[in-house]
Amino acid sequence: MDLQALQTNSSLHTHTVFCDGADDVETMCGAAYEKGLAAIGFSAHAPIYEKTGWETDWHLRDFAAYIAEVQAAKARWNGRLAVYAGLEVDFVKGLIGPADFERKGLDYLIGSTHYLTTPSGGRFTVDGSVEELERGIALFGGAESMVNAYWDAEEALIAEGGFDILGHIDLVKKNNRGGRYFSETALFYVERITRIADILAAVYAKRNxxxxxxxxxxxxxxxxxxxxxxxxxxxxxxxNVPVILTADAHCADHLDGNYATGRGEMKKAGYL
Ligand SMILES: [Zn+2]
Ligand SMILES: [Zn+2]
Known part of the structure; x- marks a missing residue:
């Protein structure tokens, strides 16, 4: 698949009833077609239990059924809508990541950091509630340490590679509305995002x-x-780091949700 050709007219980050989404594969395909998208890609949360031993309620339970259903949709929609089979793979340093995932039957992988390992060996997710973020900040002994651990994890994910799309790069800010826990204009934060941009620029020279x-x-x-x-x-x-517009859609309505805003920001940054 040509990610550049799909830059603003596809929805490749989607979740269905196979993991934590609300709609099934066929409903999502129908909505993507109605919305005029050129392609839809399914990126169920890859199973993590085997590698981490963590019980969750938002990861894929039946991998074989998922792949079979997406492949069937691919055939059904052939000629009208491009359908791709993917996974969103968690990265937890030393435990799991896209690099050790078998790509059998898959067109692409999204690499995402949702969890951080805490200094005492526990875990917390930056993708949870405000209370969960506050628990994480306490475990790291402060917001700046937690944020640095997040960017360390992103750097490690990029170094290990094995993915095609880097998921929600600054998810760490999810519950940081209005700079509530840390300042995104503070020197340490600006240094971290500049560094990640430099790293991605270097990596892009070698990988697509x-x-x-x-x-x-x-x-x-x-x-x-x-x-x-x-x-x-x-x-x-x-x-010149390439980007692709996605909605992280957990229901059919959101397949192109806020795409006008996304395109507007891409334009302002000089991408379009
Ligand atoms: Zn995610
Ligand atoms: Zn997602």
Missing amino acids: IAVEVNTGGLNRGATTEIYPSPALLRLLRER
Whole structure:
């Protein structure tokens, strides 16, 4: 698949009833077609229990059934809508990541950091509630340490590679509305996002990957802006890092949710 050709007219980050989404594969395909998208890609949360031993209620339970259903949709929609089979794979350093995932039957992988390992060996998710974020900040002994651990994890994910699309690059800001826990204009934060942009620019010279412009936070009311922040998006543009617009859709209605905002930010940053 040509990620550049699908930059603003596809929805490749989607979840269905196979994991934590609300709609089934066929409903999602029908909606994508109605919305005039050129392609839909399914990116169920890859199973993690085997590698981590963590019980969750939002990861894929039946991998074989999922792949069979997406492949059947691919055949059904042939000629009208491009359908791709993917997975969103969690990265937890030393435990699991896209690099050790078998790609059998899959067109692409999204690599995402949702969990951080805490200094005492526990875990917390930056993709949870405000209370969960506060628990994480306490476990790290402060917001700046937690944020640095997040960007360390992103750097490790990029170094290990094995994915085609980097998911919600600055998810760490999810519950940081109005700079409630840390300042995204503080020197340490600006240094981290500049460094990640430099790393991605260097990696892109060797691999064909794209960074998401993800409207999922807006679609679900968790954030007031896209991932990445406009500031980080500009840094990526200055370094010619390719991006792709996605919605992190957990229902059919959201397949192109806030795409106008996403395209607007891409334009402002100089991508379109
Ligand atoms: Zn995610
Ligand atoms: Zn997702």
